[in-house]
Amino acid sequence: MENENYYLVIFKGEIIGIINEKELIELEKEDRIRNNKNIHIAKISKSNINDILKKNLIRALDKKERKELEEKLFIMEIVQNIKEQLLIKRDMDIVIPEKAYQFISKIETELKKQGISLQHPLRECIDDLSPYSLFEDKLKREKEKSKTNYLGRERE
Known part of the structure; x- marks a missing residue:
């Protein structure tokens, strides 16, 4: 099994997405994300992804x-x-x-x-x-x- 890392993209305290390592590297290349203080990136475990998606889906409905x-x-x-x-x-x-x-x-x-x-x-x-x-x-x-x-x- 691949041991891939996942990251939360948080904008102004709200989760706006979950990305993998490749996507994180692409995002870090963009200057807008690096310079924007409202965007935070946090590492999460693979087991927490479903819980986070479920909670955010419920919040969005x-x-x-x-x-x-x-x-x-x-x-x-x-x-x-x-x-x-x-x-x-x-x-x-x-x-x-x-x-x-x-x-x-x-x-x-x-x-x-x-x-x-x-x-x-x-x-x-x-x-x-x-x-x-x-x-x-x-x-x-x-x-x-x-x-x-x-x-x-x-x-x-």
């Missing part, structure tokens, strides 16, 4: 597009998290953040797109971990008991 992209990225992160959990132990309850509850259907479709099928719907796998599920289960059990073991006066 309008409010609606930004929200949709952030939602899609969040869903992709959750799907990746679920894949990692399933690699550790196949039949375990899945732990996801509470914010992800509103995107469960989208997460399930994304899992199916990536070829991952769960034995139970995702909502069932998560509800076991919800703090409210224990109380809901207790209410259901008590309701079933009250139907079978009715202690009060029988109705005619």
Whole structure:
């Protein structure tokens, strides 16, 4: 693998581009860039490039597009998290953040797109971990008991 260096081009505090070493040499030949005090060049690692591009892309979009992209990225992160959990132990309850509850259907479709099928719907796998599920289960059990073991006066 090539060990190529990458550089950020920063103009007045904002990232305007990412260049490689060859492009940097060409830019340094130009006097305008060397003499301009508003332009800074910083070396970055190859692993940080995707993060920087993602953040700047989100910043450049309008409010609606930004929200949709952030939602899609969040869903992709959750799907990746679920894949990692399933690699550790196949039949375990899945732990996801509470914010992800509103995107469960989208997460399930994304899992199916990536070829991952769960034995139970995702909502069932998560509800076991919800703090409210224990109380809901207790209410259901008590309701079933009250139907079978009715202690009060029988109705005619």
